[in-house]
Amino acid sequence: MGSAELGHAGSVEGDRLGSAEYEPAGSASEYAGSVDTPAAFEYDYPTTILVPVRVDASVPVDDSATIDDLPPTVEAPALFDDEDDETEVADRASEVAESEHVAFSIDTAAHDYPFELAVPHRPEEPDDSPIPLSLTPNAVRLLDSGAELRVITLDIPPSFSPEAVQFAVDTVLEQHPMLWVRLHRSGVGPDPVFEIPAEVQRLDEAFLELEYTADQTPPPLDDVVRAVATELDPVHGRNIRFVLVGGREVPSTMVVVANGLVVDDTSWRTIIDKLSLAWSRGRHRTPAVLESGLSDLLGVLSERASGPAAIEEVAWWHHTLSVVPAAAAGATGKNLRSRRRVSLTITTEGTAAVVAAAAAHGASVDEVLLTALAIARITSAGETVTDAIGPVVRLLADSRGMAETDTLVGAFTTAYPLPIGLEGIDIEEALVGGYAAGIAIQQIKRLTGAVPSYGVGYGLLRYLNPDTAAALNALPVGRCALRYRDLRPAQVHTDEPATDLLLDITADATADGLLVRFDYAAEVFGGDEVKTFAEHWIRALGGLAEHGQQVRAG
Structure with missing residues (x-):
């Protein structure tokens, strides 16, 4: 790829931080990604919200507040209140089921947007x-903190009618x-369980339409999300909302709002694919086939947690994590919920080279990005961010593999900590795409492959x-996290919060x-400190991408 540009760094709005250029192997490894001007660099607040979940009353929406009035993270109470009575909960659920309208609070007087509810699905043989x-x-992790809000948006092609979209939903x-599951106290133990309601009890109105015409101003997406979020309530099985925003005269967007108890990135991928397939068929769609393997997977997970292999695996984690050097202090007493963001964009050419580097070594894109992080920790040794986050990185493990399926919808992904490092690598050679870059990828691949049950x-x-x-x-649980995902053609609007991390890196x-x-x-960090660390990371990724380009060229 020669001196082709790998990417730009800047704010989410696209402000330029610099460009990362790298030379072919054997050439100078000088990084040409300096900051043009400090003033051109801006920091963006990530959209991360914890859904307020209450049993005793719905949470009101402040229609007068703008999105700028909201903090980046909203606290959520526990999912259950110890004083709640089961009969009272059941009565409230019945009231919701009998209601003709879902409480969808937005300033309709000011905008004059007609809200229409879809006809709820009623099974013929429940x-x-x-x-x-x-x-x-x-789910156990979230019991004390409240359900996380996750939102994606998906553009609807002009040829697709609202009826076709509703069929897809x-x-x-x-x-x-x-998607219908309820948190339920079984009476057997102190902790709740999941309960899939009988089909006759699935009365929730999950599909909404917010229509506007060409002479009206589109409703702010943040207002739509904020209004819908207050309706999510896992105790009553209200876990997801599909909101069609637009009209026959204007472009339409599907806004899907869900809680993190039932949706993760893999679930988003499945939902996106099935929505696209279903509404493209419209009224000629094939009958829906209920997914299989859900109860089997949950049973396997429960048994595996207390099986004979559990003690042996605990010993592995203790051996791996107990020897990790302590990360630098500095986060004690700090509010980790106050978040800001640095963003980098990597070109399609650079992305293709990263994919080629992964393919050349039988690795995943995640492992190449993790390799870049391992190299960046070496080149940035002694700097504030590097010392504070330490060597342990939090990665994601998907338990669907235990059921030999990747299409089950649910929150089956959990994080696990892994110390990363490289041994005997010529870093200068790796930075310019030489042979050492491939060796580094192979080391990280072996490191992740050695984790018992792939981290599950x-x-x-x-x-x-x-x-x-x-x-x-x-x-140690890790102060830094890294993940890669591909949710195209959808876009992520609201993501799960990372309120216990110093640095959370996501590649979309x-x-x-x-x-x-x-x-x-x-x-904990200043923007310039994070920007500097990001420069180290993209420089390292540039070397790996150059290596991939050379391998692809033969």
Whole structure:
């Protein structure tokens, strides 16, 4: 790729931080990514919200507030109130089911937007009893903090009618029962369980239309999300909303708002694909087929958390994490919920080279990005961000692999900590795409491949087994996280918060390449410090991409 430009760094709005250029192997490794002017650099607040979840009353929406009035993160109470009475909860659920309208609070007087509710899906042959299921590790993690809000948007092609879109939503809801799941106290133990309601009890209005005409101003997306978010309530099985914003005369957008108890990135991928397929078929769609394997997977996870292999795996985690050097102090007493962001954009050419580097070594894109992080930690040794985050990186593990399926919808992804490092690598050679770059990728691939059960077991042992939870909680959990995802053609509007991380790195595939966001704790780091670390990372990724380009060229 020669001196082709890998990417630009700047704010989410596209302000230029600099360009990362790198030379072919053997050439000078000088990084040509200096900052043009400090004033051109801006920091963006990430959109991360915890859904307020209450059993006793719905949370009111302040229609007069603008999105600028809201803090980046909104606290959420626990999912259950110890004083709640089961009969009272059931009565309230019945009231909701009998209501003709979902409470969707927005200033309709000011905007004159007519809200229309879709006709709810009614099964012809409903089941007559709910199905109890074990909680996922992610659900246990969220019990005390409240459900996380997650939102994506998806542009609707002009040729697709609202009726076709509603059919698509019905199809998704019919196929994936976790979208209806309720948190329920079984009476057997102190902790709640998941319960899939009988089909006759699935009365929630999950599809909404917000129509406007060509002579009206489109409603602010943030206002729509804020209004819908107050309706999510996992105790009553209100976990997701599909809002069609637009009209026959104007472009339409589907806004999908869900809580993190039932949706993760893999679920988004499945929902996006099935929506696109279903509404493209319109009224000629094929009958929805209920997904299989849900109860089997949850059963396997519950058994695995306390099985014979559990003790052995706890020993592995203790051996791996107990020897990690302590990260530098500096976060004690700081408010980690105050977040800001540095963003990088990587061109399609640079992204293709990264993919080629991964393919050349049988690695994943995630592992190449993680390799760049390992190199960046070496080149930035002694700097503020590097010392504070330490060597442990929080990665994601998907337990769907235990059921040999990747299409189950639910929050089956949990994080696990892994210390990263490289041995015997010529860093200067790796930075210019030489042979050392490939060796570095292979080392990281072996490192991630050595994790028991690909990291799934960590979440099971920490959240589903009280006998092993204490031992894992005493070990480092990581102050930095990294993940890669491809949700095209959808766009992420609201993401899960990272309120216990100093640095959260997310790489999203886009039509223009990669958008990489460095969300950081604003009370711990300054923007320039995070920008400097991002420069080290993109320089390292540039070397790996150059290596991939050379391999692809033969």
